[in-house]
Amino acid sequence: MKSFNYVITDEVGIHARPAGILVKEAKKYQSKVVIVNKDGKSAEAKKLMALMGLGVKCGDPVEVQITGDDEETACEELKAFFENNL
Amino acid sequence: MLKFSGKSVYKGIAMGKVVVLKKNDSPVVRGRITDADVEMERVNTALEQAKEQLGKLYDKAVKEVGEENAAIFEVHQMLLEDEDYLESIENTIRTEMVNAEFAVATAGDNFAEIFAGMEDEYMQARAADIKDISNRLVNNLCGNEEIDFGSIEPSVIVADDLTPSETVQMDKEKILAFVTVHGSTNSHTAILARTMNIPALIGVSLDLETIHNGTVAVVDGFEEEVIFDPTEEVSVEVNARIEEEKEKLRLLQNMKGQETVTKGGRKINLYANIGSVSDVGYVLENDAGGIGLFRSEFLYLGRDDFPTEEEQFQAYKQVLQTMAEKKVIIRTLDIGADKQADYFNLGKEDNPALGYRAIRICLKQHDIFKTQLRALLRASVYGNLAIMYPMITSVKEVEQIYEIVKEVEQELKDKEIPYTMPEQGIMIETPAAAMISDDLAQIVDFFSIGTNDLTQYTLAIDRQNAKLDDFYNPHHKAILRMIQMVTENAHKYGKWAGICGELGADLDLTEEFVRMGLDELSVSPSMVLKVRKRIRELD
Numbered sequence: 342m343k344s345f346n347y348v349i350t351d352e353v354g355i356h357a358r359p360a361g362i363l364v365k366e367a368k369k370y371q372s373k374v375v376i377v378n379k380d381g382k383s384a385e386a387k388k389l390m391a392l393m394g395l396g397v398k399c400g401d402p403v404e405v406q407i408t409g410d411d412e413e414t415a416c417e418e419l420k421a422f423f424e425n426n427l
Numbered sequence: 428m429l430k431f432s433g434k435s436v437y438k439g440i441a442m443g444k445v446v447v448l449k450k451n452d453s454p455v456v457r458g459r460i461t462d463a464d465v466e467m468e469r470v471n472t473a474l475e476q477a478k479e480q481l482g483k484l485y486d487k488a489v490k491e492v493g494e495e496n497a498a499i500f501e502v503h504q505m506l507l508e509d510e511d512y513l514e515s516i517e518n519t520i521r522t523e524m525v526n527a528e529f530a531v532a533t534a535g536d537n538f539a540e541i542f543a544g545m546e547d548e549y550m551q552a553r554a555a556d557i558k559d560i561s562n563r564l565v566n567n568l569c570g571n572e573e574i575d576f577g578s579i580e581p582s583v584i585v586a587d588d589l590t591p592s593e594t595v596q597m598d599k600e601k602i603l604a605f606v607t608v609h610g611s612t613n614s615h616t617a618i619l620a621r622t623m624n625i626p627a628l629i630g631v632s633l634d635l636e637t638i639h640n641g642t643v644a645v646v647d648g649f650e651e652e653v654i655f656d657p658t659e660e661v662s663v664e665v666n667a668r669i670e671e672e673k674e675k676l677r678l679l680q681n682m683k684g685q686e687t688v689t690k691g692g693r694k695i696n697l698y699a700n701i702g703s704v705s706d707v708g709y710v711l712e713n714d715a716g717g718i719g720l721f722r723s724e725f726l727y728l729g730r731d732d733f734p735t736e737e738e739q740f741q742a743y744k745q746v747l748q749t750m751a752e753k754k755v756i757i758r759t760l761d762i763g764a765d766k767q768a769d770y771f772n773l774g775k776e777d778n779p780a781l782g783y784r785a786i787r788i789c790l791k792q793h794d795i796f797k798t799q800l801r802a803l804l805r806a807s808v809y810g811n812l813a814i815m816y817p818m819i820t821s822v823k824e825v826e827q828i829y830e831i832v833k834e835v836e837q838e839l840k841d842k843e844i845p846y847t848m849p850e851q852g853i854m855i856e857t858p859a860a861a862m863i864s865d866d867l868a869q870i871v872d873f874f875s876i877g878t879n880d881l882t883q884y885t886l887a888i889d890r891q892n893a894k895l896d897d898f899y900n901p902h903h904k905a906i907l908r909m910i911q912m913v914t915e916n917a918h919k920y921g922k923w924a925g926i927c928g929e930l931g932a933d934l935d936l937t938e939e940f941v942r943m944g945l946d947e948l949s950v951s952p953s954m955v956l957k958v959r960k961r962i963r964e965l966d
Binding site for chain 2: 353356357358361364365375387388389391393394396420
């Protein structure tokens with residue numbers, strides 16, 4: 342498993358639209374991508390409702406855990422994706 | 428033949444096929460099934476259908492309101508692909524052997540509940556998205572057709588009531604008339620009908636379940652009735668009257684290009700009220716001298732996030748350029764009360780009309796106000812702009828506004844962004860503002876009297892409450908005296924005064940307004956030529 346921490350800077354947090362683009366991105370990888378919010382609650386990044394249900398807001402820290410065959414590239418690319426979009 | 432009466436908000440007559448806009452809140456019935464695979468097949472078909480509908484909506488929205496605002500439909504598409512949601516539907520069907528409609532509705536309710544229970548108000552509002560997609564699926568499963576404005580012929584829209592965001596989505600070319608069960612004469616359906624010159628009846632007590640799409644209906648704004656399935660005889664008569672009305676409208680066209688001036692030579696500035704950029708067409712078509720009230724709320728409604736400065740700038744610029752040096756008075760954000768957008772998170776209020784709305788929001792949330800002001804000042808370069816501020820009650824509020832405007836000006840100056848300072852006026856729509864209009868006249872460039880709110884506040888009558896329509900007397904002496912007083916106070920300090928409420932188009936009062944000395948009347952585009960004709964008849 343690979344993982345990284347990130348603090349959300351998008352002013353609306355991981356809500357409808359940003360959550361949507363994250364799901365799209367996560368689906369590009371074979372690996373399982375899990376987002377853990379500040380309360381320790383987790384959700385799969387490929388599941389939109391669960392992801393939105395985490396209620397991640399701007400300024401919240403999240404941990405992104407990636408497990409699978411393509412975890413190396415997924416981790417790197419997702420990190421860049423978070424920095425650019427969230 | 429079936430007849431119902433209602434209240435007319437625009438005197439016109441139309442006949443055409445009915446399209447019933449049903450809000451699907453009818454309870455879904457639980458039914459037992461024997462073959463779960465067949466039921467899953469139905470779900471999948473409904474899903475495919477829904478994705479296709481949303482794709483179309485997305486494309487339409489991208490064209491009309493831009494990619495950023497259209498994204499909500501893309502999110503809806505993705506919600507439909509959500510594994511948990513789909514699994515929950517399948518589980519319910521397979522383990523409980525129930526019909527697809529019930530399974531979808533249950534899954535929708537369960538997931539919506541999770542969001543509704545969250546602390547964040549924005550997330551609570553997302554419950555509506557989940558209900559929305561579930562309703563879409565249920566509708567597809569039941570064979571309830573969604574109205575595709577692209578494919579229908581011009582129709583009579585029959586609905587319970589229409590919200591501003593619903594009307595935004597309609598293709599205005601396809602609407603012959605409105606018939607609603609609820610709504611008051613000052614509701615948005617009413618305003619829209621007046622803008623578009625189409626007959627509308629509200630408060631018609633009919634059962635939507637008994638009205639079917641495709642039925643022919645006559646909407647008669649003069650007799651204040653709607654007739655379903657008219658007899659041959661009635662149809663012939665109605666067609667003759669429609670032709671007659673067309674002829675009258677054609678004659679009214681002679682008023683185009685004429686000056687709005689009394690026989691005695693008094694000139695009145697006759698402007699039009701609009702609610703969206705696309706309404707500018709109606710303004711030009713009806714030959715108004717300018718735009719006296721541009722309700723900027725439309726930029727904020729029917730979407731899920733604030734419009735950016737650039738979006739607003741482009742919209743204002745487009746209107747100013749289209750109006751080519753004619754006066755355009757844009758009213759700053761007047762949201763709250765009956766005009767709601769979820770993302771403002773305004774919360775529920777006991778007395779929304781007396782609550783946190785319009786300029787009050789702007790004076791508390793400067794960022795929202797400043798974005799709009801920056802867009803306005805920048806757009807001002809492209810035409811003859813004036814800004815007006817709604818819901819003013821005191822001199823202090825105006826001073827606070829000027830402080831903020833000054834800051835915005837400085838920011839633009841510092842960044843060397845081109846702008847010009849437009850005229851700044853206020854709406855007189857609270858009794859307080861009317862009473863101190865002598866003080867206010869000294870610090871603003873003009874007054875525009877918003878008679879709808881002024882009447883509601885003066886008579887203490889909620890304009891959204893249809894039960895009170897009988898008590899609502901727009902000709903009340905108190906209102907007319909206030910208009911007189913406001914006009915005199917404006918003139919005392921060399922400022923101009925106008926009316927932008929519905930009363931401005933009241934032909935019974937035109938003479939009195941001219942006598943009072945009002946300088947400007949701003950009316951629905953459809954009323955411009957009628958008011959001009961009336962003014963030209965006066966001495």
